[in-house]
Amino acid sequence: MLDSLEILKSAKNLLANNEAQKALGLLFSLKEEAIADYALGVKISKVADKALQSVNHLKPLKIAIVSSSTQTFLVPLLRFFCAKIGFNAEVQTGDMGAWRSELADENSWLYSFKPDVAILATNWRDTAVNSFTKNPSAEAERVVAELESFWRIFKSKSSAVLFQHSFDFPFYDSAGYLSQNNFASRIQVLKRANVLLLEKASAAGVAILDTSDVRAFVGSKNWEDERMWLSARQHPSFTSLPALANEYARAIAAAKKSPKKVCVLDLDNTLWGGVIGEDGLGGIKLGAPDPVGEAYVAFQKYLLELKERGILLAVVSKNNESDALLPFEKHPDMILKKEDIASFKANWEAKSQNIVTIAQELNLGIDSFVFVDDNPAEIAQVNSALPEVSTVQLSEDASQSIALLDSQNFFDTLFLSEDDLKRHTTYLENAKRDAAKATCANPKDFLKNLEMSSSASDITEVNLARATQLIGKTNQFNLTTRRHSAEQVDAIAKTQNAYAKTFNLKDKFGDMGIVGILLAKEVEDSTLEIDTFLLSCRALGRTLEQFVMTNLFEFAKEKNFKKIRGVYIPTAKNSQTKDVFEKIGFTKEKESEEKTSWILEIKDIPTLEVFISKI
Numbered sequence: 098m099l100d101s102l103e104i105l106k107s108a109k110n111l112l113a114n115n116e117a118q119k120a121l122g123l124l125f126s127l128k129e130e131a132i133a134d135y136a137l138g139v140k141i142s143k144v145a146d147k148a149l150q151s152v153n154h155l156k157p158l159k160i161a162i163v164s165s166s167t168q169t170f171l172v173p174l175l176r177f178f179c180a181k182i183g184f185n186a187e188v189q190t191g192d193m194g195a196w197r198s199e200l201a202d203e204n205s206w207l208y209s210f211k212p213d214v215a216i217l218a219t220n221w222r223d224t225a226v227n228s229f230t231k232n233p234s235a236e237a238e239r240v241v242a243e244l245e246s247f248w249r250i251f252k253s254k255s256s257a258v259l260f261q262h263s264f265d266f267p268f269y270d271s272a273g274y275l276s277q278n279n280f281a282s283r284i285q286v287l288k289r290a291n292v293l294l295l296e297k298a299s300a301a302g303v304a305i306l307d308t309s310d311v312r313a314f315v316g317s318k319n320w321e322d323e324r325m326w327l328s329a330r331q332h333p334s335f336t337s338l339p340a341l342a343n344e345y346a347r348a349i350a351a352a353k354k355s356p357k358k359v360c361v362l363d364l365d366n367t368l369w370g371g372v373i374g375e376d377g378l379g380g381i382k383l384g385a386p387d388p389v390g391e392a393y394v395a396f397q398k399y400l401l402e403l404k405e406r407g408i409l410l411a412v413v414s415k416n417n418e419s420d421a422l423l424p425f426e427k428h429p430d431m432i433l434k435k436e437d438i439a440s441f442k443a444n445w446e447a448k449s450q451n452i453v454t455i456a457q458e459l460n461l462g463i464d465s466f467v468f469v470d471d472n473p474a475e476i477a478q479v480n481s482a483l484p485e486v487s488t489v490q491l492s493e494d495a496s497q498s499i500a501l502l503d504s505q506n507f508f509d510t511l512f513l514s515e516d517d518l519k520r521h522t523t524y525l526e527n528a529k530r531d532a533a534k535a536t537c538a539n540p541k542d543f544l545k546n547l548e549m550s551s552s553a554s555d556i557t558e559v560n561l562a563r564a565t566q567l568i569g570k571t572n573q574f575n576l577t578t579r580r581h582s583a584e585q586v587d588a589i590a591k592t593q594n595a596y597a598k599t600f601n602l603k604d605k606f607g608d609m610g611i612v613g614i615l616l617a618k619e620v621e622d623s624t625l626e627i628d629t630f631l632l633s634c635r636a637l638g639r640t641l642e643q644f645v646m647t648n649l650f651e652f653a654k655e656k657n658f659k660k661i662r663g664v665y666i667p668t669a670k671n672s673q674t675k676d677v678f679e680k681i682g683f684t685k686e687k688e689s690e691e692k693t694s695w696i697l698e699i700k701d702i703p704t705l706e707v708f709i710s711k712i
Contacts, residue, residue, distance in 0.1 A: 117151035142173035155185035164218035166332035178346035237289040256582040351509040363470040364414040384430025392495035397432035407517030449482035526607040544708035552712035575631040612636035643705040
C-alpha cells in the first residue's frame with residue numbers, strides 16, 4: 098500500500114510540473130493488486146484523468162453500461178483501466194433497474210449515445226429464480242430466452258460490441274448445502290443458465306463477461322454488500338469494483354485491440370533449466386522428479402496450448418544451433434518439438450536482429466511479437482532496438498513463468514476461428530512456398546508452379562464470424578481499415594446491389610482458408626463504391642488482389658453499373674496499399690490528407706494478369 102501511495106504522490110508532483118505523460122506512465126506501472134483498495138483506486142483514477150487532459154495519443158472509446166444496479170462508482174476505475182490499455186473512455190451508465198426499458202426503447206439514451214462497447218450487467222437477482230424450482234431446465238431456458246430477446250433488439254439498433262454478464266450466485270442461500278447437491282436449487286439453475294448463456298451468446302455474436310473469475314479473485318463473501326444493495330442498489334460491493342473494472346478493460350482489449358500473434362522464446366533457463374551448451378543433455382533441468390524441471394515442463398505445455406489455438410512460437414537463442422536443437426530432438430521430457438516452432442534462430446547475432454528476420458519471414462508486423470527471456474540484458478536490448486515488441490522477463494523461479502506471461506493478456510481475443518486453429522500449419526506451408534520461390538529465377542514461373550485456385554463466396558452466417566474477424570484485425574493490406582461489426586457486415590451483404598464476398602486461396606502446398614474480403618455498395622450515379630478491401634498478409638504477392646478485382650468487375654458489369662469507386666484511407670500501417678487502385682487501372686478522383694478516392698469507368702475495365710484459377 099505504501100508503494101502505491103508513494104507512486105500516487107510522485108505522479109501528482111509530475112502533473113504539477115506539467116509532465117502528464119510521465120505521470121501516466123508511473124500510474125500505469127501499478128499492478129492490478131496495488132489498486133485493490135477502492136478509495137485508493139478512485140484517487141489514482143482522478144490523477145490519471147487530469148493527466149489525460151494533456152495527452153492526446155489515446156483512442157476515444159464510448160462505453161455504455163446498462164444494469165439493474167448502480168454503476169456510477171465503477172466509472173472512474175473503468176476509465177483508468179481503459180487508459181492503461183490505450184483508450185480514452187467516455188462511460189455512460191443507465192438508471193438502476195431500467196435495463197429492460199433502456200434496451201427496448203429506440204429513443205433511450207443508450208442508442209443516442211452510440212456506444213462502441215455496451216455491457217449488460219445483470220446479476221442473480223434479475224433472474225427471479227426461486228430457491229428451488231420444479232423444472233430446473235425450463236427455468237434456465239426462461240432466464241436465457243429473456244436475455245436473447247434483448248440481445249436481438251440491441252443488435253438491430255446498434256453496431257457496438259455487446260458484453261453480457263454471466264450470472265453470479267448469492268453467498269447466502271436458504272437451500273444451504275443442498276444448493277450444491279440438488280439440480281433444482283437456485284444456484285444449480287443459475288449454473289445451468291450460464292452454460293446455456295455461453296452457447297446462445299456465441300451463436301448471437303455476444304461476448305460473455307464471466308464474473309465468476311472476479312468473484313473468486315475478491316472472495317465470494319466479499320463480492321456482495323447487502324447493506325449497500327438495500328441502501329443504494331450497489332452491486333457488486335465497493336471491494337469488488339477495482340477487480341471488475343480491470344476485467345471490463347481486459348474484455349474490451351480483447352474486442353478492440355489486435356492480439357499478439359507470435360511468442361518468441363529464449364531457450365536456456367526459459368524452456369529448461371541450465372545452459373545446454375555447457376551442461377549437456379543430461380545436465381539441464383527438465384521433467385520429474387525435480388520440481389524445477391517439472392515447472393519447465395508445465396511452461397512448455399502452456400506454450401503448446403498457445404500454439405494449438407493459433408499463436409505462433411519462435412525461438413531466438415544465443416547458442417550453437419546443434420546444441421540448441423539437442424533437447425528438441427533427444428530429451429524425453431521435452432514437450433515442444435522442432436515442428437512446433439514456426440521459426441528457429443540459434444546463433445550469436447543480436448536477438449533484436451533475429452526477431453526482425455523472423456518478422457520478415459512470417460510477413461508480420463513487429464508489433465505483433467512478444468519476446469520472452471530470463472536475461473534482463475537481452476530484454477533491455479530488445480526494448481531499446483524494437484520498442485514495438487512486448488517483452489516478458491522471467492524470474493529465477495521457473496514455477497512463475499506461466500503467471501508472468503499469462504497475466505499480460507497478450508493473446509486475448511473474443512472469438513476463435515478455424516483459421517486461427519490452423520495458423521501454425523499455414524505458416525509452415527508458407528515456408529515451403531518461400532523455399533520453392535527461391536528456386537525459381539522468374540517470379541511468374543513461381544506463381545504458375547504454385548497451382549493456385551480461389552473462389553468468391555457470399556458472406557452468410559457460415560463465414561460471417563471469420564469475415565468480421567478479418568475486418569477487425571487486418572491492418573497492413575486494408576485500404577480503409579473500417580472496423581465493421583458482424584451486424585454491419587451482414588446488413589451490407591443483404592443490401593440490394595451490394596457486393597459482399599470472402600475469398601479463399603489454395604495451392605499445391607495447402608489451403609490458406611479465407612484470406613480476402615471485399616464489400617462494395619451502390620451510391621449515386623450508378624456507381625459501385627468499395628467500402629472494404631483487405632487481404633491477409635500471408636496471401637500477398639500471389640495476384641489475389643487482381644483476382645478479387647476481376648470478380649468485382651464481373652459483378653459490376655452484370656448489375657449495369659457505370660463506375661467503380663475505390664477509397665484509400667491512410668493509417669500508420671497500410672501505406673503499402675496507397676497505390677493499389679492506380680496499379681489496377683483506376684484514375685485518381687479526389688485527394689486529401691484524410692483519404693484518396695479513385696474512379697474506374699466500366700467501359701475502361703482493364704484485363705488483369707492473374708495466376709489464380711477460379712473454382
